[in-house]
């Protein structure tokens with residue numbers, strides 16, 4: 001009896017700690033998000049002296065790999081991105097992705113939300129999703145004759161997602177990079193995947209961020225929406241990206257907002 005009471009207390013404490021962690025993580029980026037809301041992403045990005053670092057693949061190497069396939073997860077900023085390293089793509093689309101990207105490695109990571117979605121879609125046990133996603137990446141590494149690297153929870157830091165943004169990236173170079181001054185974000189590589197697959201990935205990102213492992217509706221409100229930001233090299237490409245994003249259907253209403261910017265960098 002006493003032991004039960006004890007463990008209940010401990011569980012509550014852990015739960016409270018988790019919520020406090022989210023609260024703190026949300027507050028950490030509030031100043032940035034307020035600024036973006038006030039002046040817009042374009043003007044905000046224009047004034048970041050270290051913005052280039054988010055687009056520098058050399059800074060975002062995983063071991064010695066400069067072009068590693070990573071998850072869209074903001075906690076895996078190590079190269080080029082696709083949800084679960086491509087686990088949600090069809091076999092043919094994944095082969096196309098690999099051909100376009102020409103990566104030098106493929107990664108998997110602990111606590112992959114895309115891995116969970118993959119298990120759900122294929123009737124596999126969700127509690128084993130980490131191992132299943134890891135096995136899948138290993139198999140793909142063998143198939144495409146590349147090294148495989150697993151990213152551990154320790155390397156990733158936070159146990160939950162603190163992304164406030166999802167980057168719809170036509171440059172194929174952006175990585176989550178707090179030093180750059182950009183808010184933490186998922187990365188959807190529109191540079192390397194077709195529109196439909198990218199729209200699917202945005203929906204997956206929204207389900208993750210609005211679920212238990214993200215900030216959820218408690219934090220992401222009409223006042224403080226989750227932002228989907230198109231990123232492109234020039235005005236024309238940016239307009240195309242924004243047009244594509246206008247097709248996104250989701251169920252989070254005005255808790256999701258849209259913005260866009262061009263990095264003032266050379267391609």
Ligand SMILES: [Zn+2]
Nearest residue numbers: 071073112113
């Ligand atoms: Zn993942």
